[in-house]
Amino acid sequence: MTPRILIVDDDLAVLVTVEHVLSIAGYKVATASNGKRALFLLNRFDPNLVLTDLIMPEMDGVETITEIKKTRPDLKIIAMSGGARIGNGNILQRAKEFGADVLISKPFEMAELTSLIGRSLAATKV
Amino acid sequence: MGVDLSQSRSCGSDGDERFRLLFEGLNQGVTFQDAEGYILDANPAAERILGVTRAELIGRHARDSSWQVCDASGSAISEKNYPGFVARAMDQAQIKVTVGIFNSARGERRWLNVDYIPQPSLPGRPSVSLCTVFSDITEQRRTEQALRENENYLGRAQRIASVGSCFLDFRDDKLKWSDEVFSIYGVEKSQHVPSLDSVRKLIHPDDWQIYIDAVETAREGHQPHPIQYRIFRPDGQIRILFRDSELSLDDAGVVIGALSIIQDITDLRAAEKQKDELQTQLFHAQRLEALGTLAGGIAHDLNNTLVPILGLSEAMLSGVRANHPHRPLLQVIHTAGTRARDLVRRILTFSRREDLDSKPLELTPFLHETMRLVRAGLPANIKIDQRISRPFRIFGDASQLHQVIVNLVTNAAHAIGDVGGKITVRVSESRATRLDDRSSLAGKFIRISVIDAGCGMDDETRKHIFEPFFTTKKIGAGTGLGLSVVHGIVTAHGGHIDVTSNLGKGSRFDVFLPMLAPERDVNEIAGIAS
Numbered sequence: 001m002t003p004r005i006l007i008v009d010d011d012l013a014v015l016v017t018v019e020h021v022l023s024i025a026g027y028k029v030a031t032a033s034n035g036k037r038a039l040f041l042l043n044r045f046d047p048n049l050v051l052t053d054l055i056m057p058e059m060d061g062v063e064t065i066t067e068i069k070k071t072r073p074d075l076k077i078i079a080m081s082g083g084a085r086i087g088n089g090n091i092l093q094r095a096k097e098f099g100a101d102v103l104i105s106k107p108f109e110m111a112e113l114t115s116l117i118g119r120s121l122a123a124t125k126v
Numbered sequence: 127m128g129v130d131l132s133q134s135r136s137c138g139s140d141g142d143e144r145f146r147l148l149f150e151g152l153n154q155g156v157t158f159q160d161a162e163g164y165i166l167d168a169n170p171a172a173e174r175i176l177g178v179t180r181a182e183l184i185g186r187h188a189r190d191s192s193w194q195v196c197d198a199s200g201s202a203i204s205e206k207n208y209p210g211f212v213a214r215a216m217d218q219a220q221i222k223v224t225v226g227i228f229n230s231a232r233g234e235r236r237w238l239n240v241d242y243i244p245q246p247s248l249p250g251r252p253s254v255s256l257c258t259v260f261s262d263i264t265e266q267r268r269t270e271q272a273l274r275e276n277e278n279y280l281g282r283a284q285r286i287a288s289v290g291s292c293f294l295d296f297r298d299d300k301l302k303w304s305d306e307v308f309s310i311y312g313v314e315k316s317q318h319v320p321s322l323d324s325v326r327k328l329i330h331p332d333d334w335q336i337y338i339d340a341v342e343t344a345r346e347g348h349q350p351h352p353i354q355y356r357i358f359r360p361d362g363q364i365r366i367l368f369r370d371s372e373l374s375l376d377d378a379g380v381v382i383g384a385l386s387i388i389q390d391i392t393d394l395r396a397a398e399k400q401k402d403e404l405q406t407q408l409f410h411a412q413r414l415e416a417l418g419t420l421a422g423g424i425a426h427d428l429n430n431t432l433v434p435i436l437g438l439s440e441a442m443l444s445g446v447r448a449n450h451p452h453r454p455l456l457q458v459i460h461t462a463g464t465r466a467r468d469l470v471r472r473i474l475t476f477s478r479r480e481d482l483d484s485k486p487l488e489l490t491p492f493l494h495e496t497m498r499l500v501r502a503g504l505p506a507n508i509k510i511d512q513r514i515s516r517p518f519r520i521f522g523d524a525s526q527l528h529q530v531i532v533n534l535v536t537n538a539a540h541a542i543g544d545v546g547g548k549i550t551v552r553v554s555e556s557r558a559t560r561l562d563d564r565s566s567l568a569g570k571f572i573r574i575s576v577i578d579a580g581c582g583m584d585d586e587t588r589k590h591i592f593e594p595f596f597t598t599k600k601i602g603a604g605t606g607l608g609l610s611v612v613h614g615i616v617t618a619h620g621g622h623i624d625v626t627s628n629l630g631k632g633s634r635f636d637v638f639l640p641m642l643a644p645e646r647d648v649n650e651i652a653g654i655a656s
Contacts, residue, residue: 011430017437024441082426107432107467110440 003121004028006047008038008064009080014106018051021110022117035064042068049076049121052100065099076120078102154261155238158245161255163188163210175238175262177231188258194235198224210256213242224263239263281305288390292320293374295383296345301325310367310390312359330356330364337369344373344384354391365392414592418614421473428470436463475526475611484619486642487527489518489553489572496531497551507546508539514553518572519642526615527639533608534576534635540599541580541633550577556638571621571638579632588627612637 005027007018015031022029030045032038038052052064065077079100096103104116149156155172157165168176168183176183188210189195189203197203205211209220220242229236240260247255281304284290290307294300301320308315311328318324322341329337333355340350352370359365371386439460446453493514501510531551538549556573583591583598590596592613616623620640627633 011433013434014430017434017441021437021441024445082429106429107436107463110437 002026002028003049004030004045004047005117006030006032006038006041006045006050008032008035008050008052010034010053014053014080018113021113025114025117027117035067038064039067039071042071047075049078049117051078051080051117053080053082054100069099076101076123078104078116078120080104080106080108082106154259157183157188157258158254159188159210159256159258160253161214163208163256166253172260175229175236175260176227177229192228192230194226194228196226196235198226198237200226209240209242210258213244214256217244219243224267225260236262237264237267285309290388292386292388293383294322294341294344294386297382307388310365310388311357312361312363328357328359330358332356340369340371341384344371344381347373347381349373350384365390366395367391414610414613417593417610425470425474428466432463432467432470436460436467439463472611475529475614484521484523487520487522487524489520489574490514490516492524492527493531493551493553493574496528497535499528500532500535504535504539505546507544508542509546509548510535511548511550514551516553516555518553518555520572520619520639521642522619522639523615527619530612530615530637531574531576533612534637537608538576538578538580538633538635541578541582543580547579551575552577555641570641572641574637574639575634576637577632577634582629582631582633583627584629588625591625592623 005022007015007022007029008031009015009018010033012033015033019029019031030041030047032041038050041047050068054062065079068075068077077100079102081103082105102116102120104113149169152169152171155175156169157172158167159165165183165186165188168180170180172183173180178186186192189205189208195203195208197207203209203225209223209225212218213220223240223242225238225240226235227238228234238260240258243257243259245251245254245257247253284304284306288306288310290310291304292307293302295302299322301322303320305315307320308318311318311325313328322338325337326334336353337355340353343350350371352368354366354368357365357367368389368391369386371384373381374383374385376382439456443453443456443460446456494512497510497512497514504510535549535551542549552575554573554575556571587598591609593610596610613623616637616639621638623638624636625633626636
């Protein structure tokens with residue numbers, strides 16, 4: 001079964017880029033530009049992995065992650081960071097606090113992203 | 127003033143009558159005493175002043191304990207010092223003696239001004255030996271005392287405020303100074319006679335005109351403006367004085383002089399100057415802070431923007447065949463995107479304040495290792511003089527501090543240029559204190575100095591070097607971020623950085639970092655730092 005990846009980011013250019021790259025890599029991809037749509041697609045699309053930005057208007061990344069974790073605690077979440085400051089301290093640590101499993105900094109090399117996704121998915125499989 | 131009774135005797139009954147009128151009517155008290163000091167007679171004024179009736183006075187001793195006689199200072203007078211006794215003994219009037227007596231009618235001590243006049247013994251009045259004439263000066267004395275106290279307060283007030291008063295009388299050009307003015311000018315009252323000539327010697331020659339112009343303005347009857355002028359104290363100090371004046375007029379409205387206050391404002395001016403400097407420093411620090419925040423905000427958006435640029439160019443590069451005509455163009459896009467990404471990373475380092483991975487760091491091995499790496503990248507004609515021998519410890523992020531050293535040394539090498547030269551890196555202890563000093567754990571600082579004898583920089587350049595994007599390098603040769611990043615890292619460590627430079631001579635960068643006390647427990651430090 002082709003793994004399904006849900007990408008959540010308010011920046012359309014980022015969505016287009018990551019969708020393109022992941023499609024070429026062989027994944028099935030759905031995109032959402034905000035948290036509300038992301039939760040909707042959680043049911044409809046039933047992803048195996050979620051890749052989400054942390055700072056978004058309306059329902060921000062943290063809230064989105066929290067809500068996802070409620071309904072699908074098993075789902076692997078990769079958080080993307082643009083480098084904005086989220087409080088003090090180590091940003092990786094903060095991401096983990098938010099419920100993300102892994103953090104990746106923008107801009108990332110595509111190879112870096114696909115290998116990270118591959119590893120995360122492998123870890124999910126029992 | 128002796129009342130020679132012998133004269134009155136000879137005038138017969140007229141003389142007696144005149145004498146009696148005088149005796150009864152005088153405003154001053156008069157008593158007659160015998161040789162032992164017993165009172166023989168007293169006039170009505172004496173009764174009034176002493177608060178005792180004539181009947182009671184007659185036969186009372188002059189130094190009776192009820193009088194509680196005392197001298198001007200309030201001390202009891204011994205028998206032989208008693209002015210009446212002295213007058214008789216020396217046959218010489220003791221006049222204008224201030225004596226205190228207790229007035230029982232008023233129930234208080236009164237002060238008298240007394241003349242003690244010895245009387246020669248006469249056939250008709252053999253027993254009269256002394257005549258006293260006196261008046262009550264209590265009120266007068268009180269007024270004098272109040273006046274003295276007032277002057278005393280005024281003098282003290284002037285001293286406390288360091289303000290003196292001075293009066294220039296235009297009628298004779300005489301200058302009158304209060305004590306504080308002597309103090310301000312630093313001259314002895316006993317040795318210096320104030321006058322326009324003598325004060326000229328004390329005033330800074332460049333400011334004499336200011337001083338004398340104000341004097342002339344007053345002399346012409348116009349209110350002079352307050353002035354400031356410098357003086358030389360005899361001890362060599364230069365002080366700045368403030369003078370404000372007011373015209374003094376006589377009853378006819380004619381200007382007769384000028385009354386001035388003189389204040390030493392040297393310290394005030396120095397404090398103002400320091401305040402201005404601190405304000406500038408604060409403003410500068412705030413600007414850097416604001417720039418940092420701005421940079422941080424922009425960086426986030428730029429990172430997002432770079433995702434499609436780098437991501438899609440990378441995807442397309444792997445999607446096109448090796449000899450595709452677009453391949454090199456895509457490569458250009460990707461490379462440009464990579465450069466942009468690195469630039470943004472450096473901006474973020476500059477704006478990031480607390481994201482340090484700090485640990486206790488032994489400075490000596492750290493610097494040796496860093497210098498070893500840096501040296502490898504420098505041209506052969508640049509020599510490094512390392513003076514890092516004492517064991518110092520700091521609490522810091524090794525990789526970020528590495529960046530600091532690399533940056534400073536690279537800059538120094540650039541300043542030296544092709545001719546070659548020497549860079550000195552020295553570590554010493556310091557006790558620096560500054561306005562943004564976050565107190566170091568041990569109260570001390572380590573100073574890491576990077577010194578070069580390169581091209582140096584002028585004052586204008588030096589003011590801006592820590593600003594992001596400020597660079598003196600040619601376009602493309604440098605981003606101008608290096609030193610702003612250095613500044614950010616050093617500040618995040620609780621330290622600060624100073625630079626001294628002379629155009630054409632070289633520069634010296636001093637990085638101050640809080641020193642770690644050797645005995646401190648690591649956990650304790652982590653507890654403080656978080």
